[in-house]
Amino acid sequence: MSTKEDLAYIESKIRNIPDFPEKGIQFKDITTLLSDAKALRLTTQHLFNGIANSKPDVIVGLESRGFLFGTNLAEKLGVSFVPVRKSGKLPYKTLAQAYGLEYGTDKIEIHVDAISKGDRVIIHDDLLATGGTAKAATQLVEALGAKVIAYSFIIELDALGGRKSLPSESEIYSLIHY
Ligand code: AMP
Numbered sequence: 001m002s003t004k005e006d007l008a009y010i011e012s013k014i015r016n017i018p019d020f021p022e023k024g025i026q027f028k029d030i031t032t033l034l035s036d037a038k039a040l041r042l043t044t045q046h047l048f049n050g051i052a053n054s055k056p057d058v059i060v061g062l063e064s065r066g067f068l069f070g071t072n073l074a075e076k077l078g079v080s081f082v083p084v085r086k087s088g089k090l091p092y093k094t095l096a097q098a099y100g101l102e103y104g105t106d107k108i109e110i111h112v113d114a115i116s117k118g119d120r121v122i123i124h125d126d127l128l129a130t131g132g133t134a135k136a137a138t139q140l141v142e143a144l145g146a147k148v149i150a151y152s153f154i155i156e157l158d159a160l161g162g163r164k165s166l167p168s169e170s171e172i173y174s175l176i177h178y
Contacts, residue, residue, distance in 0.1 A: 006042045011176050013039040014155065028155050028178070030065065030126055043175065044069060047124070047152055048076050050173030054150050057119040058082055062137055063089070063108070065126035073124060073152070082114040084137050095143055099136035101129075108133065110140045117145030127155040128174060131162030138166065 013036045015029040033039045047069055056079055061070025063085045074081035087096060087107040094109035115121065121141050123134055128151070138148050148170055156162065156174035163172050 003046070006046060007175055010039050010043050010046070010154075014176065026178075028127055028157075030068075030154065033154075034068065043154060044072055044076075046175050047073055047154065047173075050175070051077070051122055051150055051152050054122060054171070055120065056122040056149060058115055058121045058146070060084055060110075060115075060121055060123045060137060060141060062123065062125040062133055066124050068126070069154070070124040073122075082110065084108050084110050084140060095140055097136040097139050097143075099132040101132055106133075108136050108140070110137075110144070112144070115141060115144045115146045119146035120149045121146050122150045122152055123148055124152040126153065127157070128153045128162040128172070129157050129160050131160075131165035134162065135165045 010033060013033040015032040017027040017029050019025065020027040033043060058080050059070050059074040060082045061067045063083065067083060071081045087109055090109050090111055093112045095112055096107050096109045098107045123137050125134060128134060134151060141148050150171040150173065151166060153174040155176045158177050166172060
């Protein structure tokens with residue numbers, strides 16, 4: 001199958017839930033994609049293809065849906081996986097960063113020893129909306145002396161302009177655009 005057909009298949013398995021978790025939000029539910037074996041395989045394959053030549057040292061996955069494919073991408077690339085989690089979840093010493101969401105505000109954290117100075121990092125999440133979460137994760141990575149070389153998302157909500165808040169020199173790979 002062509003890439004176009006693959007992406008159309010993946011898109012067909014993303015369920016739109018209007019007004020969740022708040023009125024006015026079109027929530028992109030990927031549980032329907034995960035439960036379809038073919039969509040799961042194609043999503044993994046195309047996320048991998050996007051970043052395969054980037055030569056990262058680390059994949060940083062954002063809680064929680066960024067963990068679903070992030071660990072698998074790290075394993076396929078032969079590099080480490082580092083979780084960025086919501087405040088209070090990580091047990092060791094952390095760095096924290098506050099950020100704004102499409103709905104509400106929050107704080108994310110990373111373990112202080114999870115990334116080394118000079119590491120080349122790819123940040124992965126299921127969806128790029130306003131870019132607040134990915135930007136905060138970028139600030140954490142940079143505070144540890146590493147560099148974000150690329151971003152990987154399954155879905156990008158183009159109208160929210162999230163990519164404008166990310167460093168212009170970094171590549172942004174999104175499979176599906178709404
Ligand atoms: P943002 O920081 O605005 O780019 O929001 C991205 C984060 O919020 C991701 O971790 C997404 O999982 C979640 N998110 C934001 N908007 C949506 C949406 N419309 N559907 C599903 N998840 C969303």
